[in-house]
Amino acid sequence: MxxxxxxxxxxxxxxxxxxxxxxxxxxxxxxxxxxxxxxxxxxxxxxxxxxxxxxxxxxxxxxxxxxxxxxxxxxNDPRRIGIGLGMAAPTILAYGTDAQKQRFLRPLWVGEEVWCQLFSEPGAGSDLAALATRAVLDEAAAEWVVDGQKVWTSSAHTARWGILVARTDPALPKHQGMTYFLCDMHHPGVEVRPLRQITGEAEFNEVFLTGVRIPDTHRLGAVGEGWAVARTTLMNERVSIGGMRIPREGGMIAPVAAAWRERPELRTHALHQRLLELWVEAEVARLTAERLRQQLAAGQPGPEGSGMKLAFARLNQEISGLEVELLGEEGLLYEDWTLRRPELVDFTGRDAGYRYLRAKGNSIEGGTSEILLNIVAERVLGLPPEPRDDKDLPWKDLSR
Incomplete structure (x- = not known):
C-alpha cells in the first residue's frame, strides 16, 4: 500500500x-x-x-x-508493561524531543524495556506537589544530581526506566519548582527495596536515589514544567486503570459469576440480589470505559478518567467482598502468603482471598479516591474548589 x-x-x-x-x-x-x-x-x-x-x-x-x-x-502484555504503555508513552509523546521519542517508544511498546513511576514519596502521596526529592544541575557535566526517596513504586524491581519528578527550585511555590526526568534504573545510586503488601507479595517497592546523575538530555519538558508534565501522566494513569478494555462479564465480576453458576449450593436470595446489582454496575462501567476511550484525543485524556478510576476501585472492592461472602468458609482460606516479587500486575489473579486483599489498594494507587472525588467535583461538575492556602507559598517555607 x-x-x-x-x-x-x-x-x-x-x-x-x-x-x-x-x-x-x-x-x-x-x-x-x-x-x-x-x-x-x-x-x-x-x-x-x-x-x-x-x-x-x-x-x-x-x-x-x-x-x-x-x-x-x-x-504485548499490559500487565507487565502497563506503566510504560499507559503513562510513560503518552507523556513522552506530548513533551519529548524527537530524539527521546525515537529512543524510547519502540522498546517500550515491544516490551523490551519495562518502566516504573517514581512519583509518590513518604511525605508526598496524595499531595504530590509536596515532594522533596531534589535535582541539582551540574552545569559542567550537563547532568542533574538527584537525591531522595520514592515509595509505592510498582515494578521498580523489574524496570529499566523510571518516570521521575524532582524538585529543582525550592524557592518557587511547590507546583512551579518541579522538573520531570527519565531515570535509568540501572544508574549507580538507585536502590530498590521490596515493600511487602497485605497480599504477601512485594509488587510495590521503595526506591532510594543517592547522587544519581541524569543527563539533561533525559529531562522531559522544560525546567520547572514538571507539574504540567506530571499531570499528563496522572490523567493517562487514571484512564489506563479505570478504562481498561475487558470483555463482557470480564474482570473481577467473572469469577463471582462463574462460582454462582457452578455452585448452586452457595446461593441465597440476598446474595443473588447483590450479584445482579453488581453485575449491572460492572457492565455499565465497562461500556462507559469503552465510550471514554472512543472520545479520547491522542495522549490528552480529560478529567473523566478520574471518574472511571473511582468506579473501578469501588466495584472491585464490593465485588471481591461479595465473592468471599459467597464462598463462605472457603473464602477465608488463602493460597500462599510467601514473599514474592511478581513481574506482572494482576488485579484478578490467584484465589478469592487474593482478589479481596489486592482490591483494597485500588482506592489508593493511581490517586486516592478522595483526591479523585475532588477532581470530579471541581473539573467535571464545576463546583467551587477547596481552599488551598499553601498553593502560592515557596516550597522551602512549607517544608520547614
Missing amino acids: TADTPLTPEAMRARTRELLAAHPPADTGRTAFLRARFDAGLAWVHYPEGLGGLGAPRSLQAVVDAELEAAGAPD
Missing part, C-alpha cells in the same frame, strides 16, 4: 494482512513480530508515523487488533 492510501477500516485491514503475510506469526518470534508491527505503524495507530502509528483515528485500532487476534498474532 502507498503512503497516501486513505486510512479507512478496509485499508487498515489490508495493512494488517500485509504485515501478517510478511511476518507469519507461526514462523516469527514474538519480539520480532512486535517490532515489525511497530515499524508498520500498527502498534498504536493514532500515534504519528515513524513512532508506531499512522496518525489515524484511534477507533481504527480495534480493526487492527481484531485482524491480528484472528490470525493468532502475539501481543
Whole structure:
C-alpha cells in the first residue's frame, strides 16, 4: 500500500494482512513480530508515523487488533508493561524531543524495556506537589544530581526506566519548582527495596536515589514544567486503570459469576440480589470505559478518567467482598502468603482471598479516591474548589 492510501477500516485491514503475510506469526518470534508491527505503524495507530502509528483515528485500532487476534498474532502484555504503555508513552509523546521519542517508544511498546513511576514519596502521596526529592544541575557535566526517596513504586524491581519528578527550585511555590526526568534504573545510586503488601507479595517497592546523575538530555519538558508534565501522566494513569478494555462479564465480576453458576449450593436470595446489582454496575462501567476511550484525543485524556478510576476501585472492592461472602468458609482460606516479587500486575489473579486483599489498594494507587472525588467535583461538575492556602507559598517555607 502507498503512503497516501486513505486510512479507512478496509485499508487498515489490508495493512494488517500485509504485515501478517510478511511476518507469519507461526514462523516469527514474538519480539520480532512486535517490532515489525511497530515499524508498520500498527502498534498504536493514532500515534504519528515513524513512532508506531499512522496518525489515524484511534477507533481504527480495534480493526487492527481484531485482524491480528484472528490470525493468532502475539501481543504485548499490559500487565507487565502497563506503566510504560499507559503513562510513560503518552507523556513522552506530548513533551519529548524527537530524539527521546525515537529512543524510547519502540522498546517500550515491544516490551523490551519495562518502566516504573517514581512519583509518590513518604511525605508526598496524595499531595504530590509536596515532594522533596531534589535535582541539582551540574552545569559542567550537563547532568542533574538527584537525591531522595520514592515509595509505592510498582515494578521498580523489574524496570529499566523510571518516570521521575524532582524538585529543582525550592524557592518557587511547590507546583512551579518541579522538573520531570527519565531515570535509568540501572544508574549507580538507585536502590530498590521490596515493600511487602497485605497480599504477601512485594509488587510495590521503595526506591532510594543517592547522587544519581541524569543527563539533561533525559529531562522531559522544560525546567520547572514538571507539574504540567506530571499531570499528563496522572490523567493517562487514571484512564489506563479505570478504562481498561475487558470483555463482557470480564474482570473481577467473572469469577463471582462463574462460582454462582457452578455452585448452586452457595446461593441465597440476598446474595443473588447483590450479584445482579453488581453485575449491572460492572457492565455499565465497562461500556462507559469503552465510550471514554472512543472520545479520547491522542495522549490528552480529560478529567473523566478520574471518574472511571473511582468506579473501578469501588466495584472491585464490593465485588471481591461479595465473592468471599459467597464462598463462605472457603473464602477465608488463602493460597500462599510467601514473599514474592511478581513481574506482572494482576488485579484478578490467584484465589478469592487474593482478589479481596489486592482490591483494597485500588482506592489508593493511581490517586486516592478522595483526591479523585475532588477532581470530579471541581473539573467535571464545576463546583467551587477547596481552599488551598499553601498553593502560592515557596516550597522551602512549607517544608520547614
